[in-house]
Amino acid sequence: MVCPPHVGKMTLAINLAQALNCEAVEPPCGECVSCQKIASAKHPDIQIIGLTSSGNSAEAKPRAEISIDQIREMQHSANLPPFEGRHKVFIIDGAELLSIEAANCLLKTLEEPVGGVIFILLTRNDRLLPATVVSRCQRLELFPLSASEVEATLKSHWEIEPQKAKLLARLCHGCLGWALSAASEDGLLELRTERIDKLLDIINTDYEERFAYAAQLAAQFSQNRRLVQETLDLWLDYWRDLLLVKVGRSDIITNIDRLATLVDMAEDYSLAQIKSVINSIQSAGEQLKQNANQRLVLEGLMLDIPVRVGKTLTA
Numbered sequence: 001m002v003c004p005p006h007v008g009k010m011t012l013a014i015n016l017a018q019a020l021n022c023e024a025v026e027p028p029c030g031e032c033v034s035c036q037k038i039a040s041a042k043h044p045d046i047q048i049i050g051l052t053s054s055g056n057s058a059e060a061k062p063r064a065e066i067s068i069d070q071i072r073e074m075q076h077s078a079n080l081p082p083f084e085g086r087h088k089v090f091i092i093d094g095a096e097l098l099s100i101e102a103a104n105c106l107l108k109t110l111e112e113p114v115g116g117v118i119f120i121l122l123t124r125n126d127r128l129l130p131a132t133v134v135s136r137c138q139r140l141e142l143f144p145l146s147a148s149e150v151e152a153t154l155k156s157h158w159e160i161e162p163q164k165a166k167l168l169a170r171l172c173h174g175c176l177g178w179a180l181s182a183a184s185e186d187g188l189l190e191l192r193t194e195r196i197d198k199l200l201d202i203i204n205t206d207y208e209e210r211f212a213y214a215a216q217l218a219a220q221f222s223q224n225r226r227l228v229q230e231t232l233d234l235w236l237d238y239w240r241d242l243l244l245v246k247v248g249r250s251d252i253i254t255n256i257d258r259l260a261t262l263v264d265m266a267e268d269y270s271l272a273q274i275k276s277v278i279n280s281i282q283s284a285g286e287q288l289k290q291n292a293n294q295r296l297v298l299e300g301l302m303l304d305i306p307v308r309v310g311k312t313l314t315a
């Protein structure tokens with residue numbers, strides 16, 4: 001099972017921790033001292049263990065996996081009674097990142113649970129965890145929401161203005177967490193604008209510039225794979241939108257704020273050309289995941305993006 005990032009795993013875990021310790025009649029109220037402390041990560045009985053949690057160690061270097069020391073520290077804490085709540089809750093964020101030793105160590109705790117202590121393991125893919133660990137857990141799968149559900153929630157719960165709510169609901173692909181991050185940090189939407197503008201530039205530019213951009217992306221890839229993957233995902237969304245516009249389904253496109261440009265562009269490409277670009281972007285993404293030569297893959301993609309009618313490109 002695969003749960004995408006920002007689908008609401010951590011929010012659900014926090015709500016569960018609140019419900020277990022809430023002081024109100026209908027938990028979680030979100031307003032009592034306990035609920036508020038948990039929401040602001042200040043409750044002594046709720047701990048999040050992940051790559052960024054510091055624990056007691058003074059070392060600040062970023063980790064690649066959740067270490068056995070972190071799990072041992074957690075186990076030690078789990079054996080002590082709660083400080084002020086009814087239940088101790090340990091949330092392991094990114095459980096697929098547990099080292100083998102850490103997972104085996106955790107297994108002992110899961111096999112002999114301590115009363116009043118809850119362990120919540122969050123993962124985007126439970127197949128990346130040892131089967132022995134998964135078999136000891138109660139599995140709960142989270143699915144992306146529909147665009148209309150996200151839109152309604154953004155407007156009613158977070159009072160986001162209708163136009164922005166509509167756009168974010170499409171862009172987040174059912175992951176409310178992403179929509180909420182993008183609503184509160186302008187950076188995410190700005191980055192999207194920048195990436196789409198670059199895509200439009202690329203379509204109208206010559207091969208020299210396209211290759212320069214491929215080199216730039218390849219260099220970025222060796223620093224941060226995720227950023228390049230996000231760029232490709234965004235390109236894919238854009239070309240899918242172009243396909244939808246071409247077949248008369250502009251009502252279900254993602255980039256609703258770019259409709260005018262999409263309609264204009266759809267005139268200049270045939271359906272076959274659009275499908276072929278979509279295939280090329282998907283295949284480039286797959287090849288990058290399989291560690292193919294990044295620069296070659298990205299240059300190939302640049303060559304696969306057809307010249308827009310009425311424009312001429314020079315090699």
Ligand SMILES: [Zn+2]
Nearest residue numbers: 022029032035
């Ligand atoms: Zn409460």
